[in-house]
Amino acid sequence: MVWLQLVATRLTQAVAMALVLATLCFGFVQALPGDLATRIAAARVGEDRLTPEIATRIRAQAGLDQPVLVQYGGWLADLARGELGRSLVTGEPVVAEFRYHAGHTLVLGLLGWALSYLIALPIGLWAGLRPGGWVDRISDAAAVLLASLPPFLTGIALISLFALTLTWLPPAGFGTWAHRVLPALTLALGLAAFAVPVIRTAVVEVRGAFYITYAQIKGLGETTAFRHHGLRNAAIPIVTYAALQMTFVIDGFVVIETLFNHPGLGAWLVKALLARDVPVILAASLAIGFLFSLVSLITDALCLALDPRARAASVRLGRGWSAR
């Protein structure tokens, strides 16, 4: 029952959020300065061949000369039929383009995210178990440094070292695993910089909790007490934070994909925004809305699975899971 409520609540929220987000994007695109059709024409035929006649033709073809509300209504009607339309620049179905770019982003995102926890978990745990130790102090300084660097600077530093100086890895491109290493590492370092302090703090707090002290009083060793009673408790904020980070990954992609010439969602969205490719912008905002909600759902489910108190509370209060 708790699970059903959780899924139903989150799915309803997902649909509402995606629609609101897409509507806002539609409004923003319309409010941007400049003529939509001219921007689309420039992206399609190149600036050398851009003429007002081409823009006029595209405006009529794409229905951009219709009142804004009519355009919005048309988009909603298409959406109700499950159609996202075609890109105004490439002419390809938006769904096909989304699938292609999302595939690239998903692989890179998961890789970067997993890599970040491969880095952050051992360091964070170590620093939390030995607060004030040398690992704690060094990791704290490194985390501050990396967190303050924008992803493109981290990326440029990695490219300079591994691609241009050592020539171990390609500086850009895609298609092979070697091409994924540097962008994934750029992403991972940025994520790990924020994750290490979260993990460290969670571990420190749990170690100081009364139930650990109680476990030690009843005779368990420090490590055993933490493994049996601390790990699961420390995992709750870490899981929540890790899931939230998955959504922040989207920010990083815009820069990283451009720098590494990686054809993912970030690069796709930026191109669409520059070209005012309305169907693509709307589809991407719908997808991002869904993604946020989906991650939220998975996080709640994991926390619910980890924390029996939450399950009990939900049942007792007779309502769906709504707050972590």
Added chain:
Amino acid sequence: MTLPMFGSVSRRAVLAGGAAAGVLPSLGRADERAVLRVASPWEWTSNEPTDTGYLMTRLQLAETLVLVEPDGRLVGGLADAWAVDEDRLTWRFRLRAGVRFHDGTPLTAEAVITSLTRAVAGESLQQLPLDQITASADGVVIRTRTPVGHLPALLVDYAAVILAPASWGSDGKVQTVIGTGPYRLAGRDGQTMLDLVRFDGYWGSAPSIQRVRYTAIANGDTRTNVAVAGDVDVMFTTVPAATQRINSTGRMRVISQTIPRARVLAFNAGLPQFSDVRVRRAIALAVDRAGIAAAVLRHPASAATQLLPPAVADWHDPTLPPLRTDPAAATALLEEAGWRRGADGIRTKDGVRLAATVLTIANRPELAVMATAMQAQLKAVGLELAVEPVPSAGIPQAIQAGTMQMTMFARTYVNVPDPIATIIPDFTRQRSTWGALNWDGRTRMQALTDRYTASFDDRERADLRRQILRLLQDEVPVTPISWFEHTVAVHSRVRGLVIDPYEMRYMLHTLSLV
């Protein structure tokens, strides 16, 4: 273990080599070294020749009836001969025998008619007063409503590539590009990566390299990184500022060639500031082209002396007095035109201040820097200039809204090999997007271009070209600032690079790998 193709430590090759199977599954590691890696900024945005035809011709996937050689000569492409009837309206193109499309089907008049009809329906060849295209015994007959002497040059337009009938889907859109070029499209990964394979049934001489992998890298810094790492064999359109960095690694060498593309300053001649030709001439005299070319573009030879560089021999008149810098002469002209300096040094006349905002295109960052350099040069003669970078669509929008004062942009004059096709829309209309605006010399220009278009006499056409160039130089509807350097980085293992100043082909068929 050092692989010659990378000219550097081979660990990258080892890492990338095996995994590259994901792109070309049939290739082993040794074969991978035989693949020519080509990169440029241009993405494959769609299958339509009117949109992406330039990549189809540059990568030599598809061809037009007429081709242009790098020296400017028009030569037979899919047509091996052509002639015009006495009426000067009927052109007969004989199709080359034995030409096959990449799907094995033969080139037919019907295929040519289908492709050309769609090209003309599109935007690129709309200047052609086409009456009809019909099949003849050995080719096609193109009939125009009025005489067009430069019709063969118009057919070099990339939108006029000839595709196989199977290329089109039932919706009239191109589904697959099936051309006749020396390379065929073997695979495409999104808009950024294309795999080309030598077409063994090609009508001309076979290229030496069997496989080509093309990557589009839109970001200039990323292109520089790839070239510095030597992770490409030929990279077209490198960032000029990165030349020294790329050369210093020893892996690649940057070669540059002046091409018929110019960075120009255009005026709204309908404004009181610019309606007097003396003001426009004064501005042309005040700009220090050589200084800008040396300091901003780092290439002194790219300072323009007239609209087109010597690379287009027919349209470069060496007898024309070159554009020069003479602030004293500029000042004298402005004084003569009645513009007097105010207390702040800026001139006024009848209450109008000699000031303007110049719109530059943001995606060509050097334009804003050049315009900023001109700010000081023009202020010295009494003109106040504000610089505003806008997206490329911002200029047509400003023209449409009537707010354009001055613009600075880069313009290619060889969308087809005869620049007349660009000069007509740019200088004979009241409101040109990439040329003159409200220029009172446009009727004189139209008289010249009409005569040129209708002329079939080489001497008369040469004389008209000189007159057109002189009118542009004298009347200054726009003032050219610099020509373009086409920069290409080439790996040490590549031989036989030829740069086509018309940017129609990457001339992949001349390349070989050592």
